[in-house]
Amino acid sequence: MSRETSARREPATIQMVADRAQVSPKTVSRVINNEPGVRGDTRARILDAIRQLEYQPNLNARGLAGARSFLIGLFYDKPGDYLNEFQTGAVQRCRESDLHLMVQPLDIASKEMARDVGTLVRQLRLEGAILLPPLSDHPIVRAALAEAGVPAVHIAPVREPVDSPSVDTDDRTAARHMTERLLEHGHRRIGFMLGPPGHRATEQRYLGFAHAMHARALSIDPELVQTGNFEFADGLECARRILGARSRPTAIFASNDDMAAAAACVARQVGIELPGELSIAGFDDAPVASMIWPQLATVHQPVREIARIAADLIIQHRPQRRGWPQPIPRPRLDLELVMRGSVGPAP
Amino acid sequence: MSRETSARREPATIQMVADRAQVSPKTVSRVINNEPGVRGDTRARILDAIRQLEYQPNLNARGLAGARSFLIGLFYDKPGDYLNEFQTGAVQRCRESDLHLMVQPLDIASKEMARDVGTLVRQLRLEGAILLPPLSDHPIVRAALAEAGVPAVHIAPVREPVDSPSVDTDDRTAARHMTERLLEHGHRRIGFMLGPPGHRATEQRYLGFAHAMHARALSIDPELVQTGNFEFADGLECARRILGARSRPTAIFASNDDMAAAAACVARQVGIELPGELSIAGFDDAPVASMIWPQLATVHQPVREIARIAADLIIQHRPQRRGWPQPIPRPRLDLELVMRGSVGPAP
DNA sequence: CCGTCGGTTGACAGCGCTGACATTTCTTCT
DNA sequence: AGAAGAAATGTCAGCGCTGTCAACCGACGG
Numbered sequence: 001m002s003r004e005t006s007a008r009r010e011p012a013t014i015q016m017v018a019d020r021a022q023v024s025p026k027t028v029s030r031v032i033n034n035e036p037g038v039r040g041d042t043r044a045r046i047l048d049a050i051r052q053l054e055y056q057p058n059l060n061a062r063g064l065a066g067a068r069s070f071l072i073g074l075f076y077d078k079p080g081d082y083l084n085e086f087q088t089g090a091v092q093r094c095r096e097s098d099l100h101l102m103v104q105p106l107d108i109a110s111k112e113m114a115r116d117v118g119t120l121v122r123q124l125r126l127e128g129a130i131l132l133p134p135l136s137d138h139p140i141v142r143a144a145l146a147e148a149g150v151p152a153v154h155i156a157p158v159r160e161p162v163d164s165p166s167v168d169t170d171d172r173t174a175a176r177h178m179t180e181r182l183l184e185h186g187h188r189r190i191g192f193m194l195g196p197p198g199h200r201a202t203e204q205r206y207l208g209f210a211h212a213m214h215a216r217a218l219s220i221d222p223e224l225v226q227t228g229n230f231e232f233a234d235g236l237e238c239a240r241r242i243l244g245a246r247s248r249p250t251a252i253f254a255s256n257d258d259m260a261a262a263a264a265c266v267a268r269q270v271g272i273e274l275p276g277e278l279s280i281a282g283f284d285d286a287p288v289a290s291m292i293w294p295q296l297a298t299v300h301q302p303v304r305e306i307a308r309i310a311a312d313l314i315i316q317h318r319p320q321r322r323g324w325p326q327p328i329p330r331p332r333l334d335l336e337l338v339m340r341g342s343v344g345p346a347p
Numbered sequence: 348m349s350r351e352t353s354a355r356r357e358p359a360t361i362q363m364v365a366d367r368a369q370v371s372p373k374t375v376s377r378v379i380n381n382e383p384g385v386r387g388d389t390r391a392r393i394l395d396a397i398r399q400l401e402y403q404p405n406l407n408a409r410g411l412a413g414a415r416s417f418l419i420g421l422f423y424d425k426p427g428d429y430l431n432e433f434q435t436g437a438v439q440r441c442r443e444s445d446l447h448l449m450v451q452p453l454d455i456a457s458k459e460m461a462r463d464v465g466t467l468v469r470q471l472r473l474e475g476a477i478l479l480p481p482l483s484d485h486p487i488v489r490a491a492l493a494e495a496g497v498p499a500v501h502i503a504p505v506r507e508p509v510d511s512p513s514v515d516t517d518d519r520t521a522a523r524h525m526t527e528r529l530l531e532h533g534h535r536r537i538g539f540m541l542g543p544p545g546h547r548a549t550e551q552r553y554l555g556f557a558h559a560m561h562a563r564a565l566s567i568d569p570e571l572v573q574t575g576n577f578e579f580a581d582g583l584e585c586a587r588r589i590l591g592a593r594s595r596p597t598a599i600f601a602s603n604d605d606m607a608a609a610a611a612c613v614a615r616q617v618g619i620e621l622p623g624e625l626s627i628a629g630f631d632d633a634p635v636a637s638m639i640w641p642q643l644a645t646v647h648q649p650v651r652e653i654a655r656i657a658a659d660l661i662i663q664h665r666p667q668r669r670g671w672p673q674p675i676p677r678p679r680l681d682l683e684l685v686m687r688g689s690v691g692p693a694p
Numbered sequence: 695c696c697g698t699c700g701g702t703t704g705a706c707a708g709c710g711c712t713g714a715c716a717t718t719t720c721t722t723c724t
Numbered sequence: 725a726g727a728a729g730a731a732a733t734g735t736c737a738g739c740g741c742t743g744t745c746a747a748c749c750g751a752c753g754g
Contacts, residue, residue, distance in 0.1 A: 062740080063741090
């Protein structure tokens with residue numbers, strides 16, 4: 001018959017469903033949107049018709065008529081495992097509520113970012129936005145979202161936004177615990193690899209580290225605290241500085257796994273045995289943590305969980321439409337240590 | 348005044364732009380859609396008005412009226428670096444053409460997949476879909492897409508779909524070259540780690556390996572060829588089998604980097620020195636390849652490039668709407684070897 | 695028996711834009 | 725200058741759905 005695949009049918013419309021179920025389109029609409037005030041048998045009849053016709057409401061039409069979009073935006077700076085996990089969790093949660101996730105990388109360096117955000121947000125009429133760090137602290141993004149009236153959820157912001165929810169993890173406590181573990185293993189000279197400023201993660205993790213050290217009245221040698229940018233390549237440099245210090249540490253605590261892996265690399269290069277001569281701890285429990293040998297002791301981040309919660313906040317918020325509930329929700333999750341081979345007794 | 352952020356303006360409509368530019372909405376529409384037949388000065392006037400009003404066309408309305416959606420779907424099975432890179436490239440290309448990317452994980456095991464795809468595709472009226480392996484060979488997904496009449500681009504399918512384009516890389520040649528390098532280094536007993544069946548990648552990579560071996564009249568010890576599933580954890584098992592063989596190989600060629608990393612891990616565990624006693628080569632040039640020590644020799648995949656091409660195929664296809672051009676495009680990219688420390692002379 | 699009321703359902707307009715086609719304006723040629 | 729044709733612009737309906745509000749239904753009380 002046709003040159004195209006044969007089974008291709010035109011999609012059903014709400015009118016067709018209405019006809020079949022002997023009701024008005026409006027009533028079908030009520031059923032689709034789970035509105036109350038439809039008698040049980042009517043609903044059943046409509047549901048039947050929907051099933052038979054394999055009807056799928058047209059999102060464009062729904063959005064246009066209802067001034068909605070069924071879209072949530074996920075804004076991120078750099079791709080990576082974190083994004084992957086987050087995205088997975090967020091998509092899952094969205095699907096449960098008939099929403100869709102638009103991913104949008106935003107170049108944090110670009111000056112056009114405000115425009116980008118505005119364009120996206122207004123074209124798509126996003127119903128909400130999730131900001132991954134370090135975007136969660138970016139004033140321009142925040143402003144653009146606020147101006148467009150899009151409710152935003154901030155993930156691990158350094159400064160909690162007064163008027164939007166945020167989702168956090170207790171990195172500080174976890175870092176303290178990890179440091180304590182190192183101390184229990186007899187380590188006293190411990191190096192720390194900082195992430196780039198502007199990330200809550202690096203701040204909190206260092207604070208936890210410092211807290212544990214000070215609690216034991218141990219001093220932190222500034223030479224052993226170096227700043228990286230959470231990336232492996234940079235971590236190499238950073239690790240070389242720490243391991244090249246006048247007095248070498250017996251342990252290094254890196255504020256993420258990529259940098260920890262870099263430290264392990266450098267150690268190998270210069271012939272330091274792991275974990276015999278040097279213990280290394282990371283943070284995040286990224287895939288790489290278990291892909292190197294010895295495997296990295298680290299702190300597990302329940303990223304998917306965080307994502308689900310973030311998406312949930314936006315979804316829950318929607319029905320009200322008029323600002324967030326008071327007080328503004330700020331869930332904070334606890335973290336778990338994952339001890340692995342990279343940490344051993346001090347030499 | 349208001350309790351919300353003050354600057355919040357209602358978005359402009361095409362009518363407002365039309366009024367301001369003293370033309371009809373239709374002419375504004377023409378400008379927005381880059382249609383010909385608008386005088387230069389008129390166009391300029393309209394562009395001006397658009398700028399002044401910061402007008403952003405409502406995608407829902409555009410889609411509804413024009414039977415479009417401005418959406419391209421990216422379907423994948425498992426998240427990972429490949430997805431990350433791909434997504435990045437695809438989003439970039441989409442933005443250049445005013446399109447948006449919807450990401451959709453699809454559980455390849457689930458029996459509901461067909462329904463999921465159908466729902467998504469029909470609700471969103473996707474303008475095109477990109478299938479990442481191994482989805483690119485999934486008959487149910489292919490069928491669901493075809494039934495909905497959504498043009499699809501298949502990435503590295505095992506069997507090229509007759510009626511849709513595909514984008515490929517010449518994995519076979521690259522694998523042959525890599526194997527030749529190993530041979531040049533004096534390796535004769537070489538192990539190979541296969542990926543899961545259903546991936547073109549694993550097939551082609553093995554073929555290239557076998558080709559190079561046979562060209563030198565070298566036999567392949569079946570005990571040294573083990574099947575993994577492209578994942579690290581599984582690679583550990585796989586590597587143990589290979590390294591536990593009666594006669595140990597002097598090199599291992601893994602069909603992806605995660606498994607190669609696993610091989611490196613196992614080697615370390617059992618005290619085999621790298622690359623002194625064992626050389627390892629991977630494939631993909633994933634981040635982990637440079638995050639372990641010694642760094643992995645591997646084959647670089649231009650994933651973003653592939654993604655851009657895939658998105659481009661869909662975008663280019665759109666204007667015609669009536670099937671793909673003949674012959675159906677099947678770009679195939681060449682791959683480059685990245686030699687790194689994990690490969691050295693045979694002992 | 696009628697009025698009233700809560701619960702259901704429907705009529706209708708319109709969301710913001712574009713397709714098809716009509717109309718106007720400018721060129722060009724005789 | 726006038727006709728014919730091309731180019732530019734406009735008119736109008738309608739995409740598929742939902743908000744608003746009106747209409748309807750049956751049960752109940754007086």
